[in-house]
Amino acid sequence: MATAATIRIQEADFDVAQEIAALSKGRTDIGAVVSFGGICRGSEQGEPIAALTLEHYPGMAEAEIGRHADEALARWPLQGLTIIHRFGRIAPGENIVLVVTASAHRQAAFEAAEFLMDYLKTNAPFWKREESARGTSWIEAQGHDDAAAARWTKS
């Protein structure tokens, strides 16, 4: 049976432990679960921030993440895949993003999770704006994120 990815774009918070349990519950074919959680830091470039606000492109966010989920499922033998990305105002310490991959063995789970995060950073249509004592400003894209995504391109 082909593995289907669970993809959610939501304003509400999520429970990491519950998402991991939902993926592996009742399964005996899964030997490895890898989860990556992205959390809002309390500072940007050394300056304290009050919160991040994430803007997204509804429709395209689901489509773009879905395309990368399909590619991950085609490239690695995954038994389960969950991707959750929040939008709206997120305070320091709160969850932003979650990728959970499940496979028979750890290598596929690790690699697929890393591949998905690298592409979420550079290709998923989300934009972070930070709030600090100096006002609000859009966070600039990082060149090293492009380099991280580029290393997965098949030559």
Place this chain on the structure above:
Amino acid sequence: MKLKYFAWVRERIGKAEETVEPPAEVRTVGELIGWLAARDDGYAHAFEKPTVIRAAIDHAHVKPDAAISGAREIAFFPPMTGG
């Protein structure tokens, strides 16, 4: 066709979306950016560095040389910073 703008592109233009009918000689995403940039100061500011601007046609990323013919929705936005 419907245009959508996000993040600082949206703020500089002053609207999130609009419907436009560019002239027939505007054939690509890059030419559409040039046509929009000439509309007023807000658009000019949003598109002052065209190489920074990312675009999507019907929810898929495209390059500046992509043809706009047949597009239902074209979006313009800065490099993405999610994750």
